[in-house]
Amino acid sequence: MKVDHERPRRLKRVIPIRVLIPNAITIAALCAGLTSVRLAIAGDYERAILAIVVAGVLDGIDGRVARLLKGASRFGAELDSLSDVTAFGVAPALVIYLWTLEHLPGVGWIVALAHAVCCALRLARFNANLDVTDQPHKKYGFLTGIPAPVGAGLTLSPMFLYYWLEPTRFTQYSEVGTAATAIVVGTVAFLMVSNLPTYSWKSVRIRPEYRIMALVGVALFAGALLSAPYMTLSLISVIYAATIPMAIVSYRKVRRQAAGTATPDSAAETGTAAAAAPPPSPDVP
Template sequence: MRAFVPNAVTILALCFGLTGARFAIIGNWEKAVAAIIIAGVLDGLDGRIARLLKGASRFGAELDSLSDVIAFGVAPAIIIYQWALHGLGGVGWVVALAHAVCCALRLARFNAQLDMENQPHKQAGFLTGVPSPVGAGLTLSPIFLDKWLETDFFGEPVVAGLIVATTAFLMVSNLPTFSWKSVKLRRSMRLPVLLLVGLFAASLYSAPWGTLSLLSIGYALTILFSVRSYGRLLRQRQAEAAARASAADATTTMPTAPKPDAATGADDAV
C-alpha cells in the first residue's frame, strides 16, 4: 500500500492531463486549463507522498515520467494546437509536436541522470532547463494572456507559435533554473508565506486568468535571475578552488631550512 498510494496519484495526474485534451477538442478552454493545473498539483504531490510513506521505487519514478509526458507534453500540445496553432496548418502541428517531443527528451535526460553523481546544476541547488509542468503552463500562457487582457493578440497563430517554440527550447536547454527544493524558509517567514499562499488561492479562484498570466510572466523572468545567480555561484566556487590550489602549491614549494652537519653541530656545541 505504501507504493500503491503515490502511484495512484500519478495515474490520476495522467488522467487529468488527457481529460484536458478532451475538453480542448470540444472547445471548453476553461476546463481544459483547469485539468492541466490539477494534473500539475497531483504531480507535485505524488513524490512527496512516496517519500512520506517510504514507498518510493524505481517503478514509481518511471511511471511518473511517463505520466508527465502525457499530462504535460501531449495534452498541452493538443490544447494549444486546437486553440491557435491550427491556423498555421502543418507548421502549427510541427510546433505543437516540438513541445511534446522536447518534453519527452527532457524527461528521458532526467531519467538517464538519476544515477549520475556529477551534476553541477543539481549540486548547486538548480534544475537543468524548465520542468515539464512549468513548461506546460508556459505553453498554455497565450490562453491565459488572451483571456485576461481580452485581446486576440496572443491568439494569433504566429505569436502563440513563437511562445510554444521558445518553451520547447527552454525545456531541453542547459540553462540553470531555480529549484523549489533548494528554497529554505526561516521560521519567521512561515506565517507570511502561508498568508501569500492563501491570497494566491483566493486570486486563482476569483481572477484565474490574471493570476495564471502573472505567474507565467513571473516565472519567465526568474530564468534570467537563475542564470545570473548560477554564474555568480560558479565563479565563486572557481575562485575558491583556485585559492585552495594556490595554497597547496605554496605549501609544496615552501623551502625548508637545511639540517646542520653533524660535525658542525659538534663544533657549535663546543
C-alpha cells in the same frame, strides 16, 4: 514406499499500501492530462486548462508524498515520467493546437509536435541522469532547462492571457496572435531541452521568522487562483519567464564564488603535500 515430494510454497510478495498511494496520485495526474485532451476536442478549452492545472498540482505532491511515506521506488519514478509526457507534453500540445495553431497550416502542427517531443526528450535526459553524480547545475541547486509542468504552463500562457482579457472585449484572436502563440510554444520547447540553468524549488529555504508571512502568501495565492485564475496564471507565467535570465546570472555568480573558494584551498593542500613529501634522492634529476 512412496515418497511424497512436496514442492516448497512460494512466498507471496506483498506491496505495502504506502507504495501504492504515490503511484495512485501519479495515475490521477495522467488521467487529468488525458481528460484535458477530451475537453479540448469538445471545444471546452477553459476546463481543459483546468484539467492540466490539476495535473500540475498532483504532480507536485506525488513525489513529496512518496518521500513522506517512504514509498519512493524506481517504478514510481518511471511512471511519473510517463505521466509527465502525457499531461505536460502531449496534452498541452494538442490543446494549444486545437485552440489556435491549427489556423497555421503545416507550421502549427510542427510547433505543437516540437513541444511534445522536447518534453519527452527532457524527461528522457532526466531519467538518464538519475544516477549521475557530476551534474554542475544540480550541484549548485539549479535545474537544467525548465521543468515539464512549467513548460506546459508557459505553452498555455497565451490562453491564460486571452481568457483573462476576454471580459474587456478582447475577443478577436487575430492572425498576429496565432503567430505570437507559435513563437511562444517554440521558445518554450527550446527552453525545456536547453542547458540553461533555472531555479529549483528544492533550493528555496525560508527562515523561521518569515514562516507566518510565507503561509499568508500561500493563502493569498490560493485565493487569487480561485477567484481570478487566468489573471493569476498569466502573472505567474510572466514572473517565471523573468526569473530565467536572473537564474543564469545567479548561476554564474555561484560558480565564480565556488571557483574562488576552491582555488586557495587547492593551493594550500598542494603546499602541505609538498612540505610533507620526503626530499628527493640524489639519484633523481
